[in-house]
Amino acid sequence: xxxxTTGTRQADGHPHVGITTTFLGMPTFQEAARVSLTDxxxxxxxxxxxxxxxxxxxxxxGELDNWEQLRLAAEAIKNRALxxxxxxxxxxxxxxxxxxxxxxxARDAAEANRIVVDLARAKQAREVVxxxxxxxxxxxxxxxxxxxxxxxxxTDLAELIVQLGDDxxxxxxxxxxxxxxxxxxxxxxxEMKKVGRPAPEDLTDDPPRLAExxxxxxxxxxxxxxxxxxxANFAIAETGSLVVVESEGNGRMCLSLPRTLVSVVGxxxxxxxxxxxxxxxxxxPRSSTGERENPYTSIWTGGAEGDGPQDVHIVLLDNGRTNxxxxxxxxxxxxxxxxxxxLNVCPVYERAGGHAYGSIYPGPIGAVLTxxxxxxxxxxxxxLPYASSLCGACFDACPVRIDIPSLLVHLRTRxxxxxxxxxxxxxxxxxxxxxxxFADHRRYEAAExxxxxxxxxxxxxxxxxxxxxxxxxxxxNAWSGARDAPVxxxxxxxxxxxxxxxxxxxxxxxxx
Amino acid sequence: MSTTxxxxxxxxxxxxxxxxxxxLMWPETPKAVVRLxxxxxxxxxxxxxxxxCGQMFTNTGYLDEAEPAVRTFVRAFDSYDAIIAPSGSCVGxxxxxxxxxxxxxxxxxxxxxxxxxxxxxxxxxxFIVDVLGVSDVGAYFPxxxxxxxxxxxxxxxxxxxxxxxxxxxVKGIDLxxxxxxxxxxxxxxxFAMKNADTSIAMxxxxxxxxxDTGAEVLAAxxxxxxxxxxxxxxxxxxxxxxxxxxxxxxxxxxDPS
Numbered sequence: 001x002x003x004x005t006t007g008t009r010q011a012d013g014h015p016h017v018g019i020t021t022t023f024l025g026m027p028t029f030q031e032a033a034r035v036s037l038t039d040x041x042x043x044x045x046x047x048x049x050x051x052x053x054x055x056x057x058x059x060x061x062g063e064l065d066n067w068e069q070l071r072l073a074a075e076a077i078k079n080r081a082l083x084x085x086x087x088x089x090x091x092x093x094x095x096x097x098x099x100x101x102x103x104x105x106a107r108d109a110a111e112a113n114r115i116v117v118d119l120a121r122a123k124q125a126r127e128v129v130x131x132x133x134x135x136x137x138x139x140x141x142x143x144x145x146x147x148x149x150x151x152x153x154x155t156d157l158a159e160l161i162v163q164l165g166d167d168x169x170x171x172x173x174x175x176x177x178x179x180x181x182x183x184x185x186x187x188x189x190x191e192m193k194k195v196g197r198p199a200p201e202d203l204t205d206d207p208p209r210l211a212e213x214x215x216x217x218x219x220x221x222x223x224x225x226x227x228x229x230x231x232a233n234f235a236i237a238e239t240g241s242l243v244v245v246e247s248e249g250n251g252r253m254c255l256s257l258p259r260t261l262v263s264v265v266g267x268x269x270x271x272x273x274x275x276x277x278x279x280x281x282x283x284x285p286r287s288s289t290g291e292r293e294n295p296y297t298s299i300w301t302g303g304a305e306g307d308g309p310q311d312v313h314i315v316l317l318d319n320g321r322t323n324x325x326x327x328x329x330x331x332x333x334x335x336x337x338x339x340x341x342x343l344n345v346c347p348v349y350e351r352a353g354g355h356a357y358g359s360i361y362p363g364p365i366g367a368v369l370t371x372x373x374x375x376x377x378x379x380x381x382x383x384l385p386y387a388s389s390l391c392g393a394c395f396d397a398c399p400v401r402i403d404i405p406s407l408l409v410h411l412r413t414r415x416x417x418x419x420x421x422x423x424x425x426x427x428x429x430x431x432x433x434x435x436x437x438f439a440d441h442r443r444y445e446a447a448e449x450x451x452x453x454x455x456x457x458x459x460x461x462x463x464x465x466x467x468x469x470x471x472x473x474x475x476x477n478a479w480s481g482a483r484d485a486p487v488x489x490x491x492x493x494x495x496x497x498x499x500x501x502x503x504x505x506x507x508x509x510x511x512x
Numbered sequence: 513m514s515t516t517x518x519x520x521x522x523x524x525x526x527x528x529x530x531x532x533x534x535x536l537m538w539p540e541t542p543k544a545v546v547r548l549x550x551x552x553x554x555x556x557x558x559x560x561x562x563x564x565c566g567q568m569f570t571n572t573g574y575l576d577e578a579e580p581a582v583r584t585f586v587r588a589f590d591s592y593d594a595i596i597a598p599s600g601s602c603v604g605x606x607x608x609x610x611x612x613x614x615x616x617x618x619x620x621x622x623x624x625x626x627x628x629x630x631x632x633x634x635x636x637x638x639f640i641v642d643v644l645g646v647s648d649v650g651a652y653f654p655x656x657x658x659x660x661x662x663x664x665x666x667x668x669x670x671x672x673x674x675x676x677x678x679x680x681x682v683k684g685i686d687l688x689x690x691x692x693x694x695x696x697x698x699x700x701x702x703f704a705m706k707n708a709d710t711s712i713a714m715x716x717x718x719x720x721x722x723x724d725t726g727a728e729v730l731a732a733x734x735x736x737x738x739x740x741x742x743x744x745x746x747x748x749x750x751x752x753x754x755x756x757x758x759x760x761x762x763x764x765x766x767d768p769s
Contacts, residue, residue: 030709033707033710037709037710037713347695347698347714348710348714351713351714386703386707387707388703389663389698389699389700389707390663390701391663391695392667393663409570409571409573411573413573413574413575414573415573416575431569431572431574431577434577435569435574435576435578435581436580438532438563438566438580439563439580439581439584440563441560441584444532444563448536452536470747478704478705478708479743481712482712482743482744483712483715483740483744483746483747484746485739485743486739486742486743488536488537489537491539493530493534493539493542493543494530494560496539496543502557502558503543503546503547503550
């Protein structure tokens with residue numbers, strides 16, 4: 001098994017990546033990426049997988065002539081919900097309660113975990129089946145259940161791969177995107193037998209055979225478990241309904257077979273009305289899986305006597321979201337519907353991989369969401385807003401029009417502001433000096449003269465007529481490690497302009 | 513080529529924003545803009561008070577430090593009808609970020625001036641195609657060229673295929689399409705230094721695509737991105753040179769770039 005990014009490791013092997021505690025020791029994005037960039041198998045897996053999803057999305061988005069209007073509508077729906085979140089949440093609670101569900105409110109991860117663990121204990125559940133849920137990853141529910149002696153089984157195929165591999169998700173939609181099928185085969189053969197029905201001895205890396213092994217393994221758990229945990233893609237205030245959007249049908253088994261169903265739902269998942277699904281269920285599948293319509297869409301409102309779960313609970317999770325909502329710029333990140341289109345188009349994500357982001361929320365949206373939810377006190381969370389070239393591909397792909405590049409800049413400002421007042425870093429000093437220089441053109445001209453003189457010297461026969469520099473001293477060696485640097489020309493543009501009156505005197509251009 | 517352009521006819525005052533990076537490191541680019549626009553009948557002025565758009569500060573999170581640059585920009589260009597820069601990225605910063613800096617400075621007068629100035633600031637190809645209404649600038653450049661559309665031109669300014677319209681009309685040019693052209697080259701300003709490894713990984717793919725075209729020249733509308741890709745191409749001894757779009761468009765049979 002290849003080495004993964006290291007960090008504060010838990011007892012079961014992988015690092016803390018939820019939105020739980022602030023932890024020291026997790027490498028910065030830069031450090032983690034330096035390692036993950038050398039993972040040749042992952043590089044190839046990601047380049048291939050993101051390329052395929054990108055093309056599928058582009059095709060189904062391109063065929064609609066009202067795509068931009070749908071994006072605007074989706075943005076407006078989420079904004080409306082967020083601007084009156086307090087009212088819509090109470091409305092949701094009233095309607096869901098009237099329909100027979102029990103609604104719980106959780107301030108943070110610890111409270112949410114306590115609610116779920118207490119419910120499981122009250123039902124004397126020894127094991128829990130789960131439909132893929134970012135919210136329960138965020139609060140590290142599996143670990144909390146495990147600590148209470150309750151086994152939690154992930155039933156989403158990719159989540160199962162991640163769980164069996166003692167690994168953590170590197171993508172929002174495709175958690176095991178960093179694995180290829182031969183790795184999946186190895187994991188199934190090695191791990192399934194430890195926790196249930198073993199994989200067939202003659203298992204190959206043929207996708208249908210792998211799916212069959214997962215199906216047989218999971219079926220046993222579905223039929224046995226009596227307690228299920230889910231998340232939700234949408235919570236409809238008007239009706240008190242929850243919506244789960246998934247591709248495999250495993251989620252539907254989780255939602256319908258066990259007697260008790262507990263859904264952990266981030267408070268930003270609320271949409272005002274049933275009709276809002278018209279827009280959301282168009283933009284979500286096209287953006288995430290590149291499908292016109294989602295294969296399995298489950299919607300339930302409380303419980304129904306004699307049909308499906310009889311004891312239905314909903315945990316509304318804050319865990320930092322109201323802090324995000326208080327930030328007039330940053331709150332746009334709460335519009336996110338976890339489609340992962342931004343990950344698939346991100347050139348940084350494609351190369352560094354999801355684990356470098358040190359959070360269950362990777363990629364561009366993770367880089368703006370994680371530091372807002374966790375705060376920016378740790379090195380990893382301070383490094384995340386800088387994990388982007390600001391190329392803007394994420395904003396273009398986002399179905400709810402989150403201007404991620406602007407949010408990244410906003411959060412960079414926050415990181416810089418938090419360091420003001422203390423001992424300034426070399427970068428801060430350099431920025432201050434450069435800011436002073438650009439306040440007055442005469443200062444910049446003076447700096448240019450020095451550079452031009454240096455350039456002239458470097459081009460002189462004495463110094464070997466250098467046209468490019470192959471090695472620069474620290475910290476500029478970050479540039480010259482792989483890139484040649486140009487030698488400054490012996491005359492700046494403004495010197496030329498002055499000398500020739502904008503080229504009107506003498507030859508029309510000055511050559512070196 | 514007509515010498516009375518729509519701009520000359522209306523008597524508009526047009527200023528060149530060379531940008532700090534071009535002024536110091538790539539003076540041939542703003543020189544080419546002066547030659548090219550003069551050929552199209554537009555005499556540009558170069559207000560010497562100009563320095564920098566402030567993007568490096570803004571995008572690294574140093575908004576306070578960006579403020580003097582924004583004030584200097586406004587002071588230098590306030591009295592002009594059109595401001596032209598050979599950089600999609602710097603124009604992007606003027607049009608999309610100066611407003612935020614002015615708001616943060618809590619200076620209504622500055623904000624008013626910024627808001628008046630931003631829409632009058634053009635990237636070179638926008639000015640030629642949209643304002644002058646020209647797509648054939650009468651250039652001659654007999655080389656195999658591929659064009660990289662820089663991210664801020666493409667996704668911030670939405671210049672679309674304007675640079676390509678101009679390049680396609682160049683006499684003698686052998687223009688070849690760059691595979692995966694709309695993908696970022698990995699420069700990203702201070703990203704190139706702060707996340708050097710990822711930046712280089714992105715640049716390596718860009719440079720591979722450039723080499724695959726068999727081009728002799730890589731052109732773009734931003735010398736910053738070109739310095740990054742060009743730095744890799746030079747280290748690889750690829751035999752491909754970088755050139756700003758303006759220098760190709762300024763090139764003529766009598767006065768080749």
